[in-house]
Amino acid sequence: MIKIPETGYLRLPQIVGNPKTEPPTPGLIPISKSAWWAGVKEGRYPKAIKLGPRTTVWRVEDIRALIEKTGGENG
Known part of the structure; x- marks a missing residue:
């Protein structure tokens, strides 16, 4: 199981993973971007928050x- 903080923010690669990193980053929700x-x-997934033009x-x-x-599976 991937450990996530109690509060704060997650970026997309932390949520869906990134197979291109070394080692590959597993996703919390195994779906494509x-x-x-x-x-x-x-509206099936939470609304995004823009912190900046590229964030x-x-x-x-x-x-x-x-x-x-x-239940841990994609919605």
Whole structure:
């Protein structure tokens, strides 16, 4: 299990993982970036927060709630 903080923010690679890093970063929710963004647009996944022009994050609390709601599987 991937350890996430109690509070704070997560960026997209922390949520869906990044297979291109060395070693590959596992995701909390094993879906593609495009599937994640489609889910955000449809309201299935939490709304993003823009911290700057190139910085988008999600609240840890929202991601934890999503994982608990879906039983650890993608929604």
